[in-house]
Amino acid sequence: MNKYVLLVQNPQRCKRIFGLEFELLKHLLKKVQKHFEQLKQENPLSKRGLHSELGFENQFLLSLEYLKSYQTFEVLGFSYGISESYACKIYQKFRPVLAAVIGLQNPDKLSYRKVKSVIIDVAAQPIERPTKEQAKAFNGQKKAHN
Numbered sequence: 001m002n003k004y005v006l007l008v009q010n011p012q013r014c015k016r017i018f019g020l021e022f023e024l025l026k027h028l029l030k031k032v033q034k035h036f037e038q039l040k041q042e043n044p045l046s047k048r049g050l051h052s053e054l055g056f057e058n059q060f061l062l063s064l065e066y067l068k069s070y071q072t073f074e075v076l077g078f079s080y081g082i083s084e085s086y087a088c089k090i091y092q093k094f095r096p097v098l099a100a101v102i103g104l105q106n107p108d109k110l111s112y113r114k115v116k117s118v119i120i121d122v123a124a125q126p127i128e129r130p131t132k133e134q135a136k137a138f139n140g141q142k143k144a145h146n
Contacts, residue, residue: 001081004057018064029060031101032094039097054082054090062087063094 007014011022018025033056052059062080065071066087077087 001079002055002058003061003080004055007061017068018061019068020064025064028101029057032060032097035097035101052090054080059090059094063091063098066091067098 007017007022007025014020014022014025020028036056054062058080062076066073066076072084073087073091074084076091077084080087082090
């Protein structure tokens with residue numbers, strides 16, 4: 001399945017799935033592609049090997065999807081039609097490049113090896129409300145709480 005083609009056909013879904021507007025995602029994709037091309041020019045031996053059946057755009061989306069929702073690589077591999085280990089390999093390849101393109105000072109910020117516990121407050125998450133019969137979905141809050 002080519003998720004990038006589906007995303008191009010339905011760009012309004014981009015914000016909900018990846019947390020980015022579609023135009024920003026395309027801009028980030030171009031920067032990541034440019035960065036990978038520079039890496040290939042600096043190290044021509046990296047041009048060896050088989051080419052992936054999963055296109056560059058979908059590898060990029062897999063990495064963003066992992067960062068957005070931290071699904072297991074088993075789930076990501078299944079949804080992209082690849083193995084769990086290959087999904088992990090793709091993410092490990094993209095993680096330092098994404099960190100460099102985004103401008104993180106420490107690429108290990110995208111890695112959680114030293115985290116011992118996580119607390120997530122999901123009590124007041126914004127959800128989609130119906131446009132008709134809104135009173136049935138009203139939860140009593142007067143404004144959005146972030």
